[in-house]
Amino acid sequence: MAIKLKDFVEVEYTGRLKEDGIIFGTTSEKIAKENGIFNENADYGPVTICIGQEHVLKGIDNALIGKGEGSEYKIELKPEQAFGNKDAKLIQLIPTSKFRQQKIQPMPGLRVNIDGVFGIIKTVSGGRTLVDFNHPLSGKELSYDVKINKIVNDDTEKARAYLKLAFGIKGCEIEIKEGNARITIKKELNKKTKDDLNKKITEVIPVIKEVEFVIEKEGKK
Numbered sequence: 400m401a402i403k404l405k406d407f408v409e410v411e412y413t414g415r416l417k418e419d420g421i422i423f424g425t426t427s428e429k430i431a432k433e434n435g436i437f438n439e440n441a442d443y444g445p446v447t448i449c450i451g452q453e454h455v456l457k458g459i460d461n462a463l464i465g466k467g468e469g470s471e472y473k474i475e476l477k478p479e480q481a482f483g484n485k486d487a488k489l490i491q492l493i494p495t496s497k498f499r500q501q502k503i504q505p506m507p508g509l510r511v512n513i514d515g516v517f518g519i520i521k522t523v524s525g526g527r528t529l530v531d532f533n534h535p536l537s538g539k540e541l542s543y544d545v546k547i548n549k550i551v552n553d554d555t556e557k558a559r560a561y562l563k564l565a566f567g568i569k570g571c572e573i574e575i576k577e578g579n580a581r582i583t584i585k586k587e588l589n590k591k592t593k594d595d596l597n598k599k600i601t602e603v604i605p606v607i608k609e610v611e612f613v614i615e616k617e618g619k620k
Contacts, residue, residue, distance in 0.1 A: 447560035
């Protein structure tokens with residue numbers, strides 16, 4: 400069965416820089432450890448994405464349409480299909496004193512947070528520091544090995560995957576009955592988040608007409 404827009408698909412993938420084959424991201428814990436990029440806070444293993452929702456790079460999203468489940472593919476992306484081209488406006492000179500005020504010793508290669516925006520220091524010269532606020536992979540051609548495990552048909556599994564990927568909500572109970580999805584969460588959500596979730600879930604999972612959020616009772620396991 401060919402994958403189409405709004406299908407939920409379980410995939411595994413590994414991303415490399417096309418120019419030198421260096422691995423920068425993967426769903427495999429084994430590969431991450433072997434290549435020195437293991438993150439103990441990451442959730443490794445197959446991930447379920449919704450096609451067209453850009454849960455992965457747009458270039459991968461588009462490339463998966465029409466592909467078949469149970470197959471493996473190599474997907475190569477130009478910068479504009481991945482993290483974009485370098486934007487000269489995002490490479491800025493910043494007074495070195497600003498770093499020292501934050502007790503940071505600037506040096507090339509250091510990742511810094513300036514006014515809530517992350518960047519990488521390129522050079523330090525006298526009283527000025529050059530910082531690149533582009534994504535670290537901007538301007539790079541990438542190559543992804545993608546394995547399509549299956550097309551997900553279970554609506555509860557779809558809802559759980561969407562909550563995790565789009566809103567970072569994990570470990571919730573979901574009961575779908577007569578078009579209503581009853582989702583038990585650990586803490587209260589604000590009205591805007593609830594409205595956004597209701598809109599998006601009913602859009603990508605048509606069997607669900609309304610979403611109800613219930614707060615988990617204390618002491619419940």
